[in-house]
Amino acid sequence: MVDEQADRSVGELSEGEILRRILDRLGDSDALVGPGDDAAVLAAADRRVVATVDTLVHGPDFRLAWSTGFDLGYKAAAVNLADIAAMGATPTALLVALAMPDSTRMSFVTALADGLRAACDELAPGCAVEGGDLTVSDTLTVAVTALGALAGRAPVLRSGARAGDVVAVAGSLGRAGRGLRVLFERFTDAEGRPSPIDERLLTPEERDDLAAQLRPAPPVALGPVAADSGATAMMDVSDGLVLDASRLAEASGVTLSIESASLGADPASALTGGEDHALLATFPSEQALPQGFRRIGSVHRRGEHGVLVDGRPHAGRPGWDPYRDWDERTG
Ligand SMILES: [Mg+2]
Known part of the structure; x- marks a missing residue:
């Protein structure tokens, strides 16, 4: 028609x-x-x-x-x-x-x-x-x-993480951030203005990263699953893992210790790339994680820093927001 x-x-x-x-x-x-x-x-x-x-x-x-x-x-x-x-x-x-x-x-x-x-x-x-x-x-x-x-459940807040809990995520981390980097680095004109995407210039991995940026697919069904499995705190990762984890740590009055070896092949993007909207949650350590969640660290008594990566405070920017940075540069 x-x-x-x-x-x-x-x-x-x-x-x-x-x-x-x-x-x-x-x-x-x-x-x-x-x-x-x-x-x-x-x-x-x-x-x-x-x-x-x-x-x-x-x-x-x-x-x-x-x-x-x-x-x-x-x-x-x-x-x-x-x-x-x-x-x-x-x-x-x-x-x-x-x-x-x-x-x-x-x-x-x-x-x-x-x-x-x-x-x-x-x-x-x-x-x-x-x-x-x-x-x-x-x-x-x-x-x-x-x-x-909520179907009778208690809401899962950012403030419920306790020392001894396990830190876990469901969904991808870093792909949408890599996709955004591809857009800004490869599909802008001489003045830095966005130009159309030419799919032929992309590897299959880059195509997946762009899809994650332009059409993110967060694991929505796993939110209630996490709640039913006793998640003590939860939030979605919109601005980058380190930045969002620091918000959860602040709300709970704890320190989250993240192990970069658990973050896959590109831990740098996983730590700071935003917009994947993965679910970041904490669970009591004595129970198995619900399917779809993977362990990335542990919760400790509040120390000097809200988030530690491999035992150290994260160096550099906790997240990356090139749209806003880009607007500052170009007016
Ligand atoms: Mg959110």
Whole structure:
């Protein structure tokens, strides 16, 4: 079926027409009241709702030269699903606010809706977009609110790690950071502006790293699994392992000792590369780790430093944020 509207800009269509096209892509809702009314109505089975919001802004958070509409929708959903999972909860619904320039192609918007839906279907089956808002802005912005259910569990906070616990992660560490490095080092023009990705210039490993950066796939289902297995603290790794581990250590009043030999072939990227949205958790040492988690260190009484790598404080920057660094350089 040819969609003769796909090449039109959103400025040429009414809000109702745009909405209808988005809703067509999102599939069936099992909310009590789904999209289309003034607000959605969702069931809250155990009288608690886990809620989070994260905004992706063109410039500091993504570049259209590198991200397709599908990529952007997928990532906007995935980063929020990871935050719900990191509380030990199961995502139940997303609310999406989209601000976009008048000139945005309708095909981009429908691809974004497809990306939102694909992330829900693949990472958090049962979760769907249940509402949202559309508006016009010079800067393309996607703000996603995610809601989740604890199903009777206690939420897993950052503050529960205790000396003697094991430090573990689920999901990849460092790949998204390597992907970002590839983008900034290889796909920018002479002025340092993002230029289109030429897949032919990439090795299979680099392609995987780029996919991890542009469409991260956090282990959302393992958040509730960790909670059920007695995780004492948990968070998702968004800004780099050392930086995020230091936040968990601070909240818990402990020191996390990380063993770089447990971090795979590229420990440097694993320690500081952000945006994989792996789950970082601590577990009591006397029990087996749940499937999907691997041990990377241990928890100790609070010392001078919140995080030690191979027994030493980590030298250099704990994380890397080239989008923001890049904006500072180029204005
Ligand atoms: Mg988080």
